[in-house]
Amino acid sequence: MFRTVFQRAAAVKSAPRSSFKQAIPITRRHFTSDKPSSNGTPSIPAMLAVASMGFAAYYTLVKSREGQALPRRQQQKPDQQAKPTEIAQAQETTTIPAFTTDQVTVVFVLGGPGAGKGTQCDRLKKDYDFVHLSAGDLLREEQNREGSKYGELIKHYIKEGLIVPMEVTIALLEQAMRESMEKDHKYRFLIDGFPRKMDQALKFEEAVVPSKMVLYFECPEQVMLERLLKRGENSGRSDDNIESIKKRFRVFKETSFPVIEAFEKENKVKTVSCVKPVDEVYQEVRVVFDKMFEK
Known part of the structure; x- marks a missing residue:
């Protein structure tokens, strides 16, 4: 096929302009068994069919280059006719979580910047054998890790x-x-500052895994602002400045708080006020966790 194309191309190049039609006789091919239209334009269903075949070929090529197994078409017995609902269900992809709720316990710890999430998590991990995972800390560690493609x-x-x-x-x-x-055989996780x-x-x-509960630390913005500015004097964090803090407040209000509202509809949110001293706040937190584990 390719040799024929090159021969025709050479003929076009050498032939005078007036003899193009004579140099390359063109036979029109139609995409359907119907009679060709007067202008030779293929029908819309035909063009859609060709586009679909082209996309399928491109998808197969990409997957093969990525080293992924190519999808296989399951052969169906002649006497088995799939129903439309069964076809739709087969086309849907179901993601299996990495862990089950029987294996691990995940508690989302949410609250505005400076609400005191980290302080309370440090106490919870000692008394209830939790692992404290701060999404912010993990991201900061990753950005400073040498060779990280996500750092910048x-x-x-x-x-x-x-x-x-x-x-x-x-x-x-x-x-994490x-x-x-694998290393510490710990299966309870406090995920701090996530999801946002x-x-x-x-x-x-x-x-990954469905969460067990959402622990929401409620705190006025003015209180959080004072705490963050004080922390910024020694923390060395690039986001502990007045400009970044205000942006973080706005982001939390616009995008993170709706998460809490959504989980409240599922009766999964436990709210604790963080205006009181740290010890008093923790006593309220303990009540929540004692009830969850029925201590």
Whole structure:
């Protein structure tokens, strides 16, 4: 086929312009068994069919280059006719979570920046054998890790007070969970500062494991602002400045708080006020966890 194409191309190049039609006789091919239309234009269904075949070929090529197994078509027995509903269900892809709720216990710890999530988590991990995973800390460690392909991306998002793409955060959380399970044989996790958007919550519970509960630390913005500015004097964190703090407040209000509202509809949220002294706040937190584990 390719030799024929090259021969015709050579004929076109050598032939005078006036003899193009004579040099290359063109036979029109139609995509259907119907009679050709007057203008020779293929029908819309035919063009759609060709486009579909082209997309399928491209998809197969990409998957083969990525080293992935190519999809196989299951042969159906002649006497078995699939119903439309069965076809639709077969086309849907079901993601199996990495862990089950029988294996691990995950508690999302949410609250505005400076609400005191980290302080309370430090106490919970000692008294209830939890592993404290701070999404923010994992991202900061990753951005400083030598050779990280996400480093610059994470640095930009954190500095601007924006939300890092969920695929990165979820991958880091799952990796940290696996390491704790394999090395320390710990299966209870406090995930601090995550999820920050509803799509993050849905993706995590779909791909990793459904959460057991959401612990929400409620705190006025003015109190959180004072705490963060004081922490910024010694923390060395690039986001502990007035400009970044205000951006983080706005992001939490616009994108993170709706997550809490959504989980409240499922009766999974336990709210604790953080205005009181640390010890008093922790006593309220203990009541919540004692009830969850029926101590």
